[in-house]
Amino acid sequence: MASALMVCIPAVTAEPDWAAPLRKYVSSSAYLEDIGRAIAGLERLIAPGCTRELKGMQRRELRIVAEPVFFGALPIPQGGQWREQMAIDRCGETVLHNVLVSGIEGDSPHLTLLLPGSSKADGKLQYDASEAAFAIAGARAGRKCREGARRIVDTRFVRYLGRSAEAAPAERLWREVWTVRLCDSEVRVQIDFAPDGKGSFTFRADLPQSSP
Structure with missing residues (x-):
């Protein structure tokens, strides 16, 4: 459902330990389905005539806000925060949606829908x-x-x-x-x-x- 992963990592001398497990996690079908459901819910409010089911979701960018935290072999991040930008097809028009994902210790990450579009504001x-x-x-x-x-x-x-x-x-x-x-x-x-x-x-x- 999403395209090749682009992760914007702050400049470092070597790739951090969390980068590989994060790539695996955010490429999983369960994670992408959660993101898709959140976006689809907002789309039904914005464009109810267009969105019966989400179409053409493609990742544009994943930008790290706070470094993700993984404990041992656990595949789910237990901390950190990142911002997803996804493009979807709305009645033939490409539109952007933004989701803030926050890792929570002992629980699944929390998804917060930000304003749609290309805003650079947090x-x-x-x-x-x-x-x-x-x-x-x-x-x-x-x-x-x-x-x-x-x-x-x-x-x-x-x-x-x-x-x-x-x-x-x-x-x-x-x-x-x-x-x-x-x-x-x-x-x-x-x-x-x-x-x-x-x-x-x-x-x-x-x-x-x-x-x-």
């Missing part, structure tokens, strides 16, 4: 920026929707700002456009991210300019 930053995106979209649409009828259905990384593409990841500024669904309408919101000087990032949300 889970906490996405959560923090979502309310601002809903507020901007609601003001633009001139209406309010109950919480269950509003959803961010896509995120698109636009570009790095200034010359920050050449900077270290923690020093980069970048722009994204998020698509917010309010009841039966969709509004695009532009979000600029920048370092906050404290090791994290801040953001500013607004309507997209003519040249994002």
